[in-house]
Amino acid sequence: MRGTSSSPTKLLLIENDETDVLLFSRMLSECSGSFQLNVCDTLDAALRWLEEFECDIVLSDMSLPDTFGLEGITKIQERFPHLPIVMMTGLDDDEVALDALDLGAQDYLLKGDTTPRELKRTIRYAIQRKLIQCENARLVEKLKLAARMDALTGVLNRHAMLSEFEKHWAQACENQTPLSCVILDVDFFKRVNDEFGHVIGDKVLQRVAKLISTQMRCGDSIARYGGEEFCVILVDADEDVAAQWADRVRQRLAESPFQIPEGTIQITASFGVAHRCGETKTVEHLIDAADHALLEAKHDGRNRVARYSANAKRIAGDSGNSLLDLNALSICPVI
Missing domain, CATH: 3.30.70.270 (Reverse transcriptase/Diguanylate cyclase domain)
Structure with a gap:
């Protein structure tokens, strides 16, 4: 997660519908700020891409040729737990949105009902929330370790x-x-x-x-x-x-x-x-x-x-x- 004010925010879009990719790309171009968009049309292709390249955030469609529903969140999280994920779908279903958040997604976007301003805010907030979550997890692990160690000698207490x-x-x-x-x-x-x-x-x-x-x-x-x-x-x-x-x-x-x-x-x-x-x-x-x-x-x-x-x-x-x-x-x- 390296996106800063001086470097472009790197996005990976997982979407197999060319029309939706075009619409997303146009909407992103209307957002203020610098973005670098990469596109994969299947989850498997995305996972291979992530093995080789870095990105700041993943935006994934819920319906892909090789996966359906929220399964993609789990698969990405298992291999890349540091990456923020935003799920996208044409279904206006609050229960699905909550389930996505419970599984680790940072946010949930409704296709056709998202403005460039909302998209930019969602991307920014998702990255920041994930950074905070990762830092909190690191601090928790540090506290757990400190609770087990003798402060003077560094061995177990x-x-x-x-x-x-x-x-x-x-x-x-x-x-x-x-x-x-x-x-x-x-x-x-x-x-x-x-x-x-x-x-x-x-x-x-x-x-x-x-x-x-x-x-x-x-x-x-x-x-x-x-x-x-x-x-x-x-x-x-x-x-x-x-x-x-x-x-x-x-x-x-x-x-x-x-x-x-x-x-x-x-x-x-x-x-x-x-x-x-x-x-x-x-x-x-x-x-x-x-x-x-x-x-x-x-x-x-x-x-x-x-x-x-x-x-x-x-x-x-x-x-x-x-x-x-x-x-x-x-x-x-x-x-």
Whole structure:
């Protein structure tokens, strides 16, 4: 939709009656403003034309050789949802007009009862209404996305995570496929905030979220679970696969010092892993199991991965000591 005061408004007229095409062309020439008219005599020809060329608005007859009634609106909308459509017919039927609007047409013109002035106004208003509708739809989608995302880190928020988890849980139960949950907590994060301020703390969380995201597989999901905790949903992953994934991320994080003006901060995290099994009967049970494993990892020294089972909590994978100790942060001067 590129028609402006400096460029012609491009119209596609879908009409197989040569007399009506001539009348429409004459009426358009009487309208003030600049218009570029293109004509197709069937809907199929129009759809092919639209694949190759751009236009600002489509005006279509309701009765065409390859379609009748309002079917054309649906077919155009399906493939070109951004285009405004004005339907034309010789039938003076208000119900049909309302049906056309309900299907997505911007307006409805009665052949033989339209003046050049009305035609110009209809074209202009139809284009403007469609622009407003498209912008409103874009804003709605933007708001929907914002409602699902954590504003600081750009990953899913807790509410959206639970919704994703329910979806993956249902699929795993139906297909009898594995599903795992990993919860991680940035070690001694409070000391980062206390020592360097919340601005640096926020940047650390953003860095952690970005690093985890680079390790995600297709279909997996990551969310900020709360504070400095993140939750990862691993689809088609049993406990062994999830523990290996978690330990790989743990190592990457420990090997990626965070640069600050004073030097570098070595950031580590503790990981709890749980998988869908007979003892985890709901999403809540699975998240709770991963959370219990996380507590075990922190209790056993941090910077490690712990698995959960119904009988015991055990450590799995290579583990190291937390690079942020209880007494002071490890600060390395910038070289």
